[in-house]
Amino acid sequence: MTSAGIRAVWAVLTVVGVIILFWYAASVPMNIKGVLTEFERAGEQVDPPKAVDRRDMSEFELVFDNPYAIDETWDQDRPRLPAPHQVAEELWETTVEKKITSKRSLIYHAWVTLSATMLGFAIGTGLGILLAVGIVHSRVMDLSVMPWAIVSQTIPIIALAPMIIVVLYSIGIQGIIPKAIISAYLSFFPVVVGMVKGLRSPDAMQLDLLRTYNASRSQGFWKLRLPASMPYLFTSLKIGIAASLVGAIVGELPTGAVAGLGARLLAGSYYGQTVQIWSALFAAAILAACLVGLLGVLERLVLKRMGMSQ
């Protein structure tokens, strides 16, 4: 590895380390009141002894007065802010130590969300590419559809999610399909806009060259426009898959779904299981990072094979 590379890795590790340290530090004042209440119930000496007096005091003052409680703030059952190791433990327990078929296994929930995400992403991307091809080749579609595709990106489409779920439920469709539709919807527009840009990216000189070759329109598409659009496609695929995952997670919220990462988030927030929320959040983050990373690898391979990588 080059020295610049090592330096970059060090810098990232330092930043991550600082974040974790800050996280530990923040969980002390965040959890101190709960810890002191527990101590008081256990009959231990707390300063000040009455919960009423503690309520209006600042958290930092309480930490200062009861330094022996600091240790306990990182080890609560239902902390306001769980410490990093608690989240890591929960993640470990619910992924590695539980059977995949178990309802408490995060892998099971992640799979439920992932399958909806992938189905939706495939539908959304496919339709998006088709529409982009249509827009590039048909002047009518370009004029009448494209402005709406752009405008629709400024709209919080996700507000439609609860309605899509309930309406589909009322006509008897449930399970993976409604979530996939929301996912597809969210990944659709970024792909359309990106692909239109990509399919139009060949400049006049290149198009003229093909004309001198007497290339037909479809040859122009397969040999010039489509290859030229690949970098744009991958950029929008990365945006699209992240949006798909958000769509699938939000799609699990309104029905009070029983499975999936969104359902874990919702159940956690109903029952105050903060550690569960945080671990579901991290599972979603890891999933998103894997998906985007996978596309990144694919992008590098494809572009390298095509001789387009810089």
Next chain:
Amino acid sequence: MILVLFAVFLWLFGWWLNSRLASGPQADSRAVRFLAPMIFGLTIIAMWELVVRGLDVPLVILPAPSVIAVRFADSLPILWADFVQTIIKGALSGYLIGCSAAFLMAIAVDRWDFLRLGLLPVGNFVAALPIVGTAPILVMWFGFDWHSKAAVVVVMVFFPMLVNTVAGLREATAMQRDLMETYAATYWQSFLKLRLPAAMPFIFNGLKISTTLALIGAIVAEFFGSPTLGMGFRISTSVGQLSLDMVWAEIVVAALAGTAFYGLVAMIEKAVTFWHPSQRG
């Protein structure tokens, strides 16, 4: 059935009209560029109305546009209160706090190379994550009112804004920086007169991405708990009561607010970055 046939006929007519416009001599004029999408949109809405009426689609599946419009006009006070709660209080305040915090952070990141090396990959990573998921946690911390929604928005807009601003601040070329050096410009002089203006297209890109994110954050956060007010609250409760016309009215509000918010930022961009090639077309 007659109405459905009429809808099909209308579609064909609209498409024919747009084809004529698109292949006509005026195809590149502003009027056609404005008219064609309008015709398309109106045709869709008219077809929606006709098909819903023609097939007697029940209200709980898809209300007709006219029903939605009536509901919209009838419940203006409620919609306005929801708009203020979600967009003005939740989304807008979070947007302002998040974007300015990210901007200040970006200056620091740009100034110290170590921070840039360390924080930028982390920021890029976080910008791709489903940050909406922090909503239940933040609702738990900041309560049900708009403060928690603003907090979700802050977290959502922070990283896209940070990444864009940092990229923008590096936009000035080495030649331009050298020129500032030969003028003996101080750090802040060269920042204000060269790097900040050069960064503006990137900053506005971040600001524009953030407008949509802000609305999404504010609305989704309300699904995790809210006072009996707000667009997300109204959407989820109206869905529960199967009054879909109200849901659609809220969606219309969300769409109008989103477009207006984005349009406002785009207008400011036009005024600020008038010198940029993309604005001089």
